[in-house]
Amino acid sequence: MLTGLLREKLQPYRSWITAVVALQVVATMAMLYLPALNADIIDKGVVTGDTGYIGRLGAWMLAVSAVQGICTVGAVYAGARSASALGRDLRAAVFDRVQRFSTREIGQIGTPSLITRSTNDIQQVQMLTLMGLTMMAAAPIMGVGAAIMAVHEDAPLSLLLVLVVPVLGLSVAAIVRRMRPLGRDMQDRVDGINRVLREQIAGVRVVRAFVRDGFERRRFAGANDDLYDVSMAMGRLMSMMFPLVILVINLSSVLVIWFGGLRIDSGGMQIGALTAFLSYLMQMLMAVMMATFMFVMLPRAEASAERIVEVLDTESSLEPPVAPRLPAGRSRGRLELRDVEFRYPGADEPVLHGVSLVAEPGQVTAVIGSTGAGKTTMINLIPRLADVTAGEVLLDGVDVRELDPAVLASSIGLVPQRPYLFSGTVGSNVRYGDPAATDEQVWEALDVAQARDFVSAMPEGLETPIAQGGTNVSGGQRQRLAIARALVRRPALYLFDDSFSALDYATDAALRQALMRRTSDAAVLIVAQRVNTIRHADRIVVLDEGRVVGTGRHEELMETCETYREIVLSQLTEQEAA
Structure with a gap:
């Protein structure tokens, strides 16, 4: 589901994604080339004392490093732009779909859940996309390329990779498999937090009037603890993953230095080649680390994508007319x-x-x-x-x-x-019925709605700020402003x-x-x-x-x-x- 969502929504940004992949390939190839140059400097320059050779290769290494840096910056920029565009388009698509929902669909999914899906869920998918474009494009190239270069430096020593890489991959896969169901649980618990918060903030007067502060604190604490429990379960798995990866990296380094030292002692390998081999080993394990970062984010992003697609696939019970009709003549309102x-x-x-x-x-x-x-x-x-x-x-x-x-x-x-008033001003709320209404028309509607007196008494008149939901005016004033909003529409x-x-x-x-x-x-x-x-x-x-x-x-x-x-x-x- 996640793959299908990304494939569909990233389709308009293929050129940017192609640029990310191309820049990542160049940057990764440059990174793979640097240890080989370093090995040549050690084995052919330092050992022989040829300072000219060292200087030439050093300048070449600087040039390669500059190319790598420029390509990396360009790839991150293009990846961030694509991910941000994806987030923008997903939010627009979800908003457009929700706007067409009837009260039935909104009630089925729930307002707090719709808010979470429009914000937190989309952010999870956006972050995964950014990490995927900036890391996952480079990780396979780096891993395979480093393995090939390591074999080129010393084939016998490369047999260690046959042991190290599968152990690391299987260990990470086992942990990620346990994390996947926790990702959906975490997003559901975020829904629960939003639901309780929304009810408590909207109903704060009722809570205080009935002195239910203690009950609401306990209810929020319950929802908060539920989220905490799932987060801790996810955190425990993550706390196992990263030390495991670091342990394998350190043990691998010790084994390479140990057996590499024996190879140097026997004359089968040079010091520069061992240095390059260590660098390639680190690059391979770095590729695994990059994939690990992705796997950590994957469970939540998958759950988030399922929740987003659920909204996008929900059809409104209010079917638009196939062939819209118009009334015969001017609308009379019968x-x-x-x-x-x-x-x-x-x-x-x-x-x-x-x-x-x-x-x-x-x-x-x-x-x-x-x-x-x-x-x-x-x-x-x-x-x-x-x-x-x-x-x-x-x-x-x-x-x-x-x-x-x-x-x-x-x-x-x-x-x-x-009646619901939007954050803005008195004027903007009345003009919600007709954005083109003049001040004179607004005052006329307010006059009919018996709202002119209290609006005139406000410090800034039509420009007086209105809080979200109209909470800074009384219930009667809110009703009269809503009536004026309908009247100005005529x-x-x-x-x-x-x-x-x-x-x-x-x-x-x-x-x-x-x-x-x-x-x-x-x-x-x-x-x-x-x-x-x-x-x-x-x-x-x-x-x-x-x-x-x-x-x-x-x-x-x-x-x-x-x-x-x-x-x-x-x-x-x-x-x-x-």
């Missing part, structure tokens, strides 16, 4: 739900059963029902945050599953149940999903009056828990356990729908409800 059913994967019963309603342009249609009735689920089906499992959702007579996605997005202004259909719940009654009433004027030519669909918010709507739809149990105006439903009457009387008296 919404119709026909016998809509929605069932979550694996659920025994649908959340929505045969829901039908119509929201006409120029009218306010309201949906009310008890908690869990399916109101928010129904709202999410309209902008295709999820798709119906039966029935149709029509916008201006076209099924939203067949509608051009750009037209669908531009036709809808959604204010979700939990869509044909407005969807308000319990968007007035944090407002006081006076602000709620003023906002509804201003909305009536601003949205007079658009269709408005309001989901609310407050009866006062929706009692004057042109049409009220009552949901109960995913079914429509009543449709009409307030006065009609008070007479004909027992569910609606119970909801109203739980909030108002008979006199107030009349």
Whole structure:
């Protein structure tokens, strides 16, 4: 899986990879040539006292060393550039895929895991690619070349390599085999840390309100200890690997010097040749060391690649239309739900059963029902945050599953149940609905949303900073800024999903009056828990356990729908409800 991912994503950078390999070949060949030159200096220059010969070969060695250094720098640069480009492309690919996910896929994988896969996992693959391009291209050439040169210097002494190299290779392979399953465990434990941290940071107010600091510390400590245990298991194996490699290198050096000394004593070998042989032995073992570094990183990178590919291979349940359609004429915002059913994967019963309603342009249609009735689920089906499992959702007579996605997005202004503000300023958050909106249009939207007063009171007005998630403003202010964000877009259909719940009654009433004027030519669909918010709507739809149990105006439903009457009387008296 790792190989396939790298082959696909590194395809555009073949020229850079070719340059890395070519430069590594030149640098490695230069490194292999240097010990032979050094041996000639010792055996033919130092022994005979020929200083001219020493000077000529010394100058040649400097030139070869310079070529080696330049090629190594170029190879590392090209390798780093390719690895960085790979990381950039993988992050872009994962982000693009996640952007197309429905709430179903995001829920299956999990937000903390998606964050880990977009950051830590991609970094693991990127680092392995960098090490592979800068080390693994040179290691085989260095290992094979050093073996050939060692045999050339002294064939009998080279028999030691037949013993040393297999022992080292088998030992490293045995350790790496045990490290591979730990790599996936480590990435899963990082997911666990991110999950706990995200929950604790996002829910810090709840934690403190219920004095659960001690419980959360223990929960984080558990996740932290889990990661620590896997890291220690990986560390123990690594602590065995490097001393083992160094031990083999040192024992090999002792054996070479011992038997090489005997060869020199018998006249079968010269001192310079023994020096070169030692250098080639070190180069062979260095090639093994380089491969060892790769093997240490390989288990985590393999696990990371599997997790990245899992995201890239996950198909969204929101299939794009094969032949996108457009509404006949200008978008008016007429919404119709026909016998809509929605069932979550694996659920025994649908959340929505045969829901039908119509929201006409120029009218306010309201949906009310008890908690869990399916109101928010129904709202999410309209902008295709999820798709119906039966029935149709029509916008201006076209099924939203067949509608051009750009037209669908531009036709809808959604204010979700939990409005989210992005890090930036008040102005940038309101302009999220329309990046081209002028300051005048932004202030107009804020005025309708009853947000002008508190924004004007802020030190920097529209340029006042907003923290991520809008944590530096109150819940009511966050809702009003989200409403202004939808208003500045001027869509044909407005969807308000319990968007007035944090407002006081006076602000709620003023906002509804201003909305009536601003949205007079658009269709408005309001989901609310407050009866006062929706009692004057042109049409009220009552949901109960995913079914429509009543449709009409307030006065009609008070007479004909027992569910609606119970909801109203739980909030108002008979006199107030009349």
